[in-house]
Amino acid sequence: MLFLSLFLATAAIIPPVQVAPADPTAMFKGDGIALKFDPTCRDYNIDTVQTNPECAARVAKGEAAPSLAIAASTFQSLPAKGNEAIKLLEHSATVTDSPAIHYLLGSVLGSAERYQPNYALAIRHLSIAAQRGNPAAADFLATLLIAGKGAPRDVPRAINLYATAAANGFPGAAVTLGKLYLAGKFVPKDEAKGTAWLDAAAAVNTPGAAQLATLAKNQGRISNFQLVPSPDPTKVKAVRYGTFNNPDIPPNFGFDVNFQSIHDAPYDDAAILARLEKEAALMPTPYLYELARRLAAKDPDRSLQTYLVARTRLTYDASRCADPAALEGLRAWDMIVAPDIRFLFVTRRPSNSVVNGALAEEAKLPANTEPWWICRSGMPAMTAAMNSAPGPLKLKPTSEWPELRTAAQMRLRELVGSQ
Numbered sequence: 001m002l003f004l005s006l007f008l009a010t011a012a013i014i015p016p017v018q019v020a021p022a023d024p025t026a027m028f029k030g031d032g033i034a035l036k037f038d039p040t041c042r043d044y045n046i047d048t049v050q051t052n053p054e055c056a057a058r059v060a061k062g063e064a065a066p067s068l069a070i071a072a073s074t075f076q077s078l079p080a081k082g083n084e085a086i087k088l089l090e091h092s093a094t095v096t097d098s099p100a101i102h103y104l105l106g107s108v109l110g111s112a113e114r115y116q117p118n119y120a121l122a123i124r125h126l127s128i129a130a131q132r133g134n135p136a137a138a139d140f141l142a143t144l145l146i147a148g149k150g151a152p153r154d155v156p157r158a159i160n161l162y163a164t165a166a167a168n169g170f171p172g173a174a175v176t177l178g179k180l181y182l183a184g185k186f187v188p189k190d191e192a193k194g195t196a197w198l199d200a201a202a203a204v205n206t207p208g209a210a211q212l213a214t215l216a217k218n219q220g221r222i223s224n225f226q227l228v229p230s231p232d233p234t235k236v237k238a239v240r241y242g243t244f245n246n247p248d249i250p251p252n253f254g255f256d257v258n259f260q261s262i263h264d265a266p267y268d269d270a271a272i273l274a275r276l277e278k279e280a281a282l283m284p285t286p287y288l289y290e291l292a293r294r295l296a297a298k299d300p301d302r303s304l305q306t307y308l309v310a311r312t313r314l315t316y317d318a319s320r321c322a323d324p325a326a327l328e329g330l331r332a333w334d335m336i337v338a339p340d341i342r343f344l345f346v347t348r349r350p351s352n353s354v355v356n357g358a359l360a361e362e363a364k365l366p367a368n369t370e371p372w373w374i375c376r377s378g379m380p381a382m383t384a385a386m387n388s389a390p391g392p393l394k395l396k397p398t399s400e401w402p403e404l405r406t407a408a409q410m411r412l413r414e415l416v417g418s419q
Contacts, residue, residue: 016163017174017193017196017197018163018166019167019174019197019200019201019203019204019206020166020167020168020169020171021169021171021204021205022169022170022171022172022204022206023169023170025169026134026136026168026169026170027100027103027134028068028100028103029099029100029134029135029136029168029169030098030099030100030103030129030132031099031132032133035064035065035098035099035100036065037065037068037072038055038058038066038068038069040052040054040055041055041058041065041066041070042069043073044069044070045074045077045081046070046071046074046078046081046084046088047078047081049070055070059088062091062092062094063092063095064092064096064098064100064101067089067091067101068089068092068100068101070085070088071085071086071089071104074088075108075114079346082108082114082115083115086108089101089105089108090105093105093125097128099128099129099133099134100129100134102125102128102129102134103125103126103129103136103140105122106123106125106126106140106141107122107126107137107140109121109122109125110122110123110126110140110144110149110150112297112339112340112342112343113343113346114342114343115343115346116297116300116343117149117297117343118150118297119144119149119151119267119297120150120151121150122144122150123141123144123145123149123150125137126140126141130161130164133168135164135168135169135173138161138162138164138165138168138173139161139165139172139176141161142158142162142176143158143176145157145158145161146158146180147266148266149266149267149268151268152268153266155186155187159177159180162174162176162180166197166200166201171201171204171206171209174198174200174206175197175198175201175206175209175212177197178194178195178196178198178209178212178213178216179194179212180194181194181197182194182195182216182245183244184245185264189245191219194216194244195217198212198216201213216243216244219244222242222243223240224240224241224242224246225238225239225240225241225382226238226240226241226247226250226251226252227376227381227382228251228252229251229252229256229373229374229375229376231370231372233391233392234390236385236390237390238382238385238386239251247260248260248263249332249333249335250332250377252374252376252381252382253286253332253373253374254284254333254374255286255336256373259287259290262276262287263290267294267297267340272294273291273295276290276291280306281361281364281365284371284373285310285314285317285371285374288306288309288310288313289307289310289314289333289336289337291310292304292307292337293336293337293340293341294340296340296344297340301354303344304341304350304354305357305361306358307341308354308355309358309361311333311334311412312358312362312408312409312411313365313408314330314333315330315407315408315411316405316408317371317373318374318375319404319407320371320375320395320396320400320401320404321375321377321395321396322394322395322396323381323394325377325378326371326374326375326378328377350415355412359409359412359413362409362412363409367401367402368398370393370395371395372393375393375394375395376390376393
């Protein structure tokens with residue numbers, strides 16, 4: 001009886017696999033209503049609203065609908081005035097406490113798309129909106145909680161939030177749940193549960209869900225091998241991954257198991273940041289990218305400088321490889337860090353001081369370390385590893401290295417000359 005009671009108690013807290021069709025009003029819902037953009041104000045932004053005195057007066061009062069319209073228009077058409085739009089929304093949130101306003105504030109402060117993020121403040125606004133019935137806020141809040149941004153990582157709460165969002169008109173959350181259970185990274189791997197979420201999302205025509213569900217049901221037929229490099233050629237190996245536990249980018253671009261554990265640690269983990277600040281310059285270049293990613297919300301200038309060091313260093317590393325496929329790592333690493341640093345490039349170019357600082361930092365790095373982590377990038381290296389014969393690392397002659405480093409540095413120096 002005790003076992004049965006425990007089983008029933010556990011089962012009771014697991015949300016059912018319930019997915020509703022996409023609701024176009026999901027971002028504007030809460031408290032049983034769906035707020036709409038005010039038609040009187042939707043064609044104005046923060047600079048032009050004064051030409052419509054009625055709309056300007058309502059925004060000044062903090063009314064939710066016109067404030068939402070003006071802020072959204074400003075974010076889209078005047079990104080340089082985004083901070084003013086954020087203040088406008090904060091005023092409206094104080095006056096109206098509208099869930100839709102809280103959601104828009106949370107999404108802007110928590111995305112790093114256009115403005116320096118404030119994840120803790122984003123968590124606060126999204127929590128208010130989610131608690132009051134905004135499914136878009138529930139989805140985004142869950143994503144921040146999984147990442148450990150703005151609050152300690154809380155996977156059980158995130159799972160419940162995703163389930164709530166999926167059941168209330170935000171079916172993309174079901175796709176996220178499906179992939180989480182199939183990957184088994186942050187939750188115990190459960191292929192049946194993961195497939196069920198994807199099937200439910202596909203049943204309401206969620207983009208991409210049907211294809212992912214098909215992949216989930218045919219994982220056993222898929223051979224997905226990745227080359228895992230090592231400074232010791234005898235330890236280079238080809239490893240088979242599934243469709244859903246595949247590394248974010250190929251290990252032969254530096255995303256190996258050791259790096260994955262650093263990258264997957266909560267974003268706000270102070271110990272990880274301290275370690276990277278102390279050791280990243282002595283480690284393979286991917287750790288500099290990770291340091292730039294984790295600095296972005298705290299110190300944008302240092303983040304940008306570190307990113308420029310990392311990209312310059314990666315260019316030098318990849319250009320020393322005999323295999324030109326290594327240069328594809330530049331695009332791969334830009335894609336990895338972009339979600340956290342994109343705002344750094346929206347309204348400004350790197351200043352001369354940041355670029356010169358990056359050049360000075362890159363010049364301190366050793367010139368003779370072998371870029372073992374990225375030089376086995378093409379199919380010949382994969383084939384050799386699968387045949388258990390990886391062979392020695394193939395690099396360009398060391399006599400060419402000074403010229404290659406100078407060329408990598410010159411790309412960065414050009415940013416100074418163009419200003």
